[in-house]
Amino acid sequence: MKFVFALLAFTGLVLPLGVHAQGATPVNDECANATPVAVPTFGTTNYYAVDTRDASGSVPAPGCTSASGDDDLWYSFVAGSDGIIFRYRNAVIPAGSTGIGYAIYAGCDGEEVACNFNFGDGVTGSDIVDLLTPLIPGETYNMRVFTQGADGGGTFEFGIQAYQRNDECAEAEEIFVQIPGGCAYTNLSTQNFSRTQSPSSACALTSNNDDGWYRFQATSEYVIADYANLIATTGSATGLGYSLHDGCSGVELACSFSIGSNGSGREVLNPLSPFNLGQVYLLRLYLEGPTSSGTFDFCLQEAICSPPFVRYSVIFDECETVGAQVVATAFDLGGGDSLLIVNDLTNDTLVFKSTGSDTTAAFPLEGQATFTALNQISTACDKSETVDVYCPADNQTCDTSRDLLINDPGSCDLLNEAKNWNTGTSEYPIDPSCGTYRGGDLFYVFTAPTNTLEVTVQENPFSTLALSVNELNCLDGGTEIDCKTVNGTGRSVTLEGMTIGAQYTLRVYDRGDNDFGTAVFCVQAEANLPAELVDFSGLVRPKTNEISWITASEVGVSHFAVMRSANGTSGWETIANEPAANTSAATTYTITDNSPLATAFYRLNTVDLDGSVATSAIIQLQRDKVLTDVRVFPNPVGEELQLQFVAGSSPGVLTVLDARGREVIRQIAPVADRVTVNVATLSPGIYTIRTVIAGELVVKRFVRK
Secondary structure: EEEEEEEHHHHHHHHHHHHOOOOOHHHHHHHHOOOEOOOOOOOOOOOOEOOOOOOOOOOOOOOOOOOOOOOEEEEEOOOOOOEEEEEEEEEOOOOOOEEEEEEEEOOOOOOEEEEEEEOOOOOOEEEEOOOOOOOOOOOEEEEEEEEEOOOOOOOOEEEEEEEEOOOOHOEEEEEOOOOOOOOOOEEEEEOOOOOOOOOOOOOOOOOOOOOOOOEOOOOOEEEEEEEEEEEEEOOOEEEEEEEEEEEEOOOOOEEEEEOOOOOOEEEEEOOOOOOOOEEEEEEEEEEEOOOOOOEEEEEEOOOOOOOEEEEEEEEOOOOOOOOOEEEEEEEEEEOOOOOEEEEOOOOEEEEEOOOOOEEOHHHHHHOOEEEEEEEOOOOHHOEEEEEEEEEOOOOOOOOOOOOOOOOOOOOOOOOEEEEOOOOOOOOOOOOOOOOOOOOOOEEEEOOOOOEEEEEEEEEOOOOEEHHHHOOOOOOOOOOEEEEEEEEOOOOOEEEOOOOOOOOOEEEEEEOOOOOOOOOEEEEOOOOOOEEEEEEEEEEEEOOEEEEEEEEEEEEEEEEEEEEEEEEOOOOOOOEEEEEEEOOOOOOOEEEEEOOOEEEEEEEEEEEEOOOOOOOOEEEEEOOOOOOOOEEEOOOOOOOOEEEEEOOOOOOOOOEOOOOOOOOEEEOOOOOOEEEEEOOOOOOOOEEEEEEEEEEEEEEEEEOOO
């Protein structure tokens, strides 16, 4: 049987007059001369160039439109599935056209089985072909391409790709449960699926847009799924997953994911009770992961045995001395008269002669233990399950907070661990401001050495961590000061707003309330200087010298000492001591030297609370020389900076540089004693202003608040 597929172009883009000169009629202007094109099953689409400007129209017109223009071209393809996806790009279409479309026929002169147009008006797009009857895989079909509208004719590229219809439960593909010992595989490629069926599998984290649906009739009480040639085509895929349903809107009977990430394997479909013979079930297969897709082969076989049914839980009674224990509860021994359960972390085994519960010895190690219930009849029905064996953290409440280890700036010698959340709900069930994490919080107590702390996560097996700083108050959890989130490993965040010397708790939240594993993080104190000196300068007054300095911030400073010398090298004396403000805001200080020397050298000593001293650069004031200094005020400044030229003559050019030395303002100064510089457009920070007076370079710093 042969079919015909017609494509129409509708982009709405204008083709300028005179661009195309009439040429020869294309070879594939008629159905009988259709050009073959490939239809990939998955992966990259093969695109083919189309130029319909010299094409002539074919009759009859597509059933969905009578205005296709005289511009159709013909192509042929072999169907790879019962549906196709049409893709196009780089469309250049006359103004009279309204979009791209297509039609499909049963042979050149046969029945029309699909038609669509005006489904896209962009330069690039795609459309899932809506067929009246499904295509037959392996059959050859024809398609014609044309532009919609009386002024048809244009250029674009197109490609077609196989489309798997079992993307939805309602279109589940039928498969058969085969007898034991033989396996005729069915291939599933999830790359062309368009969406995930809702709801998502109960056990899956993120199954993305890649689930395929199958229906089968149970011919035995137990069914085995074999898979082979599993290839995850995206790096985020963690393995094959499935869910089992008793109808498209029915109950989910079983669910498992991350079964295997490559190669081949076997999984026993394990509902809570045996399959009912003759009943039809729905099987959803997918690759687990937020952007996952891939391809694999699978088949279903009757199981000649029944899988054991065992549930596992971790208990923490022995955690303080030797470790966690695991309780195994056997509901079904798998058809035998005994059941042996082993695990890959210890040599401990459990033997069941009847259904019931038993407890392992304490695990000396923490980790993921794979428990395998060994079926007595056949290894085909062995059943494995991974269990997180661990002891919960010991700092799950404010009263049991650990001391937070804080490093000096630039050091990470001391590391903190956040491990094994098992709280269920938090002691204080209020979300932090940076996320929804009602539970899974671990507590650390500290005294703030600086106003900010930098936290670097060195190991993180979890998706997202939230870090919340709260005032230390174990009654209600304390007021939140700051909250930041960290994704992945090797990333840093800065926690701000703390008062030096105050006590706080750091609460570390995991997005999953009961996750197993260990996150390692380093906390560093802020590299605070005793005082960040912005400017130190002096002015010669008629009878005195005026000394000024500005700090951007101060931490732990005792006082400032203004020192004077006659030669700048020796004989330094203290002429003033000023108490420090110890504030994070910019601060200006001014003192007066009432007994100035003819030539005087000044420097500023910043004295810390611990007695350490930082000394500024030396400035010189000479009373018998033409004054070339400039006074900058107010400092800090809001929007307008005033420059007072003490010498009485202004410079020609003023330049303002940012902290990186980049010129942000250049201004021609008028001849005046005072000049105004508009700094309203500058961001808050420290800046430098430069000018030349009487041949000397004058440099001043100011703070934009």
